[in-house]
Amino acid sequence: MLWLSIDRQLERPLTEQIYTQIKRRILQAELKANERLPSTRQLAQDLSVSRNVTIEAYERLMAEGYIETRQGSGTYVSYGAHFELNQHMSLSNINEERSLSDDQDITNFRSGIPDLRLFPRAIWAKLTYNTIHNCDYKALSYSNPEGLLELREQLASYLLKVRGVQCHSSQIVITSGATQALSLVAKLLLSKGDQIIMEDPITEDIQSIFSSSGAIIKGIPVDHNGLQTDLIKQDERLKAIFVTPSHQFPLGSTLPIQRRIHLIHIARAANCYIVEDDYDSEFRHEGAPISSLQGLDPTRVIYIGSFSKILSPALRIGYLVLPQPFIQKCREYKWFSDLHTPSVEQLTLARFIEKGHLERHILKMKKVYQKRRDLLIHLLHKTFPNQLSITGHSTGLHLIAEWHDLHFSKKIIETIRTNGVYLYPVEDHSIEKGHHTKKVIFGYGHLNEEEMNEGIRRLSKILNEIDLIS
Known part of the structure; x- marks a missing residue:
C-alpha cells in the first residue's frame, strides 16, 4: 500500500x-x-x-x-529521478502549514508563532507614519548592506541590557529574518567537507540550510541540560558548533554555565566558531533571565536573533552579531543577496526600541503567554491523566509532551491532522532517528483559551478512537 x-x-x-x-x-x-x-x-x-x-x-x-x-x-x-531538494522541500512544507493555520476549523499547534492579534498596530502605524513623514529623503534610497546605523545602535544598547551581548554597532548586520542570517553564516564558515556540530534534535530547516553548503552535520544528543558537550570529539574538519542555549529547539532545555564554558574551550581548542541562535530567549516564564553565550566570549561566538516571535514574522527583520574577522565579508554576502533589508521598517523598529515600546510589549506578552502555557499544561494533564510527561516549558512559545505508551508514527500524525488537529513530532527534527518517537511539540503562543480547549478535546477524541481501533 x-x-x-x-x-x-x-x-x-x-x-x-x-x-x-x-x-x-x-x-x-x-x-x-x-x-x-x-x-x-x-x-x-x-x-x-x-x-x-x-x-x-x-x-x-x-x-x-x-x-x-x-x-x-x-x-x-523511472530510473534517474532521484534529486535531493533539501531546503526547497522544507520551505514548501512551511508554506502549506502557513495556509492551514488560517483555517478556522483546524487547531494548529505549530510552534514559534506569536499572537499576531496582539501586535501593537496603533503604535507601529504611528511610528511608521512619523518615520516616512519626517525622515531625510536619503533614507528612502538605497542603503548599506549592514543596515541603518540608527537601528544597529539601538540594537547594540538593547542587547547589552537584556541579553548581555558584548558588541559595537559595527559588528551588527541587519538581515531579512533569521533564515537569511543562518544562510550568511553558512557561507561565512563552511565549505564542502567541513564539519558542523549541531544539537540533535534541531530544526529540520536549519539542518537543510547548513547541509546545502556541502558541510557534514554531526549530531550530538540533547538531554535535560541541552547539548551534551562531553560527547563532542575533536576533528580537524570541525569549523562550527550550532547551539540554541537559551531555549533548545525543540526540547526546550537551557544550557548551564558549566557546559557553556566547556563549549567555548572546545571551540578555542579546535579554532572553530560557535553559532548561537538565541531562540525564544525573551519569553522566560520560570527563574531569572539567562544571559547570552556570546557575552562569555564575543570573539568566538556568532550571535543570531530576530523579531519574528517578539513582534511579527511579516517584518522580516533579523540580525547577526559578528566577531571582527567576519564583518566585511558578511556585508559583501549580504549585498550580493538582496542589497539591504527594507529601510523604513528598520527606522520604525529603531524608534520602537528607542521609545521603550519593545520592552513594554515583551512584558505584556510574557504575561499572556505564561497564562496560555499554564492552561495548556492543565488541559493536557486533565485530559490525559498519567499518560504523559511535560518538559521544555520554562521558556518560549511551545512545550513538549511525551506520551508513556504511544509512538507517533506518520500514520497516526496524519490521522490526527485529518481530524483537524495539527501536531508536530519531535522525531521530524531528529538527525539520528528513533529516539523521540513518543514526543510531540505543542505551540501555544497564537492560540487563545477557546482554541486550546477545542484542540485538546479533539485530540482526546482522536486518540481514544485510535486506541479502540488498535
Missing part, C-alpha cells in the same frame, strides 16, 4: 495533492527506481477517491518522466 495523505479541507485539488506527494517521494528516493506502484484503481480505493483523480495524477507524473508503464506488468518509478 502506498501511504499518502489526502486533506479534503485544502483548496488544493486532490489530483495535485497525490501528484505532489508521489513526486516528492521519488525525488527524495523514498520511492526508488524500478519500484512498482499500485494501480490507479487500487490507489483510488485506498484513498477513497475517484479513479479519474489517480489516473490524472499518474498521467502528469508519466508526462514529466517520474514514472513509466510496462506492458502487462504495471507502473514503476
Whole structure:
C-alpha cells in the first residue's frame, strides 16, 4: 500500500495533492527506481477517491518522466529521478502549514508563532507614519548592506541590557529574518567537507540550510541540560558548533554555565566558531533571565536573533552579531543577496526600541503567554491523566509532551491532522532517528483559551478512537 495523505479541507485539488506527494517521494528516493506502484484503481480505493483523480495524477507524473508503464506488468518509478531538494522541500512544507493555520476549523499547534492579534498596530502605524513623514529623503534610497546605523545602535544598547551581548554597532548586520542570517553564516564558515556540530534534535530547516553548503552535520544528543558537550570529539574538519542555549529547539532545555564554558574551550581548542541562535530567549516564564553565550566570549561566538516571535514574522527583520574577522565579508554576502533589508521598517523598529515600546510589549506578552502555557499544561494533564510527561516549558512559545505508551508514527500524525488537529513530532527534527518517537511539540503562543480547549478535546477524541481501533 502506498501511504499518502489526502486533506479534503485544502483548496488544493486532490489530483495535485497525490501528484505532489508521489513526486516528492521519488525525488527524495523514498520511492526508488524500478519500484512498482499500485494501480490507479487500487490507489483510488485506498484513498477513497475517484479513479479519474489517480489516473490524472499518474498521467502528469508519466508526462514529466517520474514514472513509466510496462506492458502487462504495471507502473514503476523511472530510473534517474532521484534529486535531493533539501531546503526547497522544507520551505514548501512551511508554506502549506502557513495556509492551514488560517483555517478556522483546524487547531494548529505549530510552534514559534506569536499572537499576531496582539501586535501593537496603533503604535507601529504611528511610528511608521512619523518615520516616512519626517525622515531625510536619503533614507528612502538605497542603503548599506549592514543596515541603518540608527537601528544597529539601538540594537547594540538593547542587547547589552537584556541579553548581555558584548558588541559595537559595527559588528551588527541587519538581515531579512533569521533564515537569511543562518544562510550568511553558512557561507561565512563552511565549505564542502567541513564539519558542523549541531544539537540533535534541531530544526529540520536549519539542518537543510547548513547541509546545502556541502558541510557534514554531526549530531550530538540533547538531554535535560541541552547539548551534551562531553560527547563532542575533536576533528580537524570541525569549523562550527550550532547551539540554541537559551531555549533548545525543540526540547526546550537551557544550557548551564558549566557546559557553556566547556563549549567555548572546545571551540578555542579546535579554532572553530560557535553559532548561537538565541531562540525564544525573551519569553522566560520560570527563574531569572539567562544571559547570552556570546557575552562569555564575543570573539568566538556568532550571535543570531530576530523579531519574528517578539513582534511579527511579516517584518522580516533579523540580525547577526559578528566577531571582527567576519564583518566585511558578511556585508559583501549580504549585498550580493538582496542589497539591504527594507529601510523604513528598520527606522520604525529603531524608534520602537528607542521609545521603550519593545520592552513594554515583551512584558505584556510574557504575561499572556505564561497564562496560555499554564492552561495548556492543565488541559493536557486533565485530559490525559498519567499518560504523559511535560518538559521544555520554562521558556518560549511551545512545550513538549511525551506520551508513556504511544509512538507517533506518520500514520497516526496524519490521522490526527485529518481530524483537524495539527501536531508536530519531535522525531521530524531528529538527525539520528528513533529516539523521540513518543514526543510531540505543542505551540501555544497564537492560540487563545477557546482554541486550546477545542484542540485538546479533539485530540482526546482522536486518540481514544485510535486506541479502540488498535
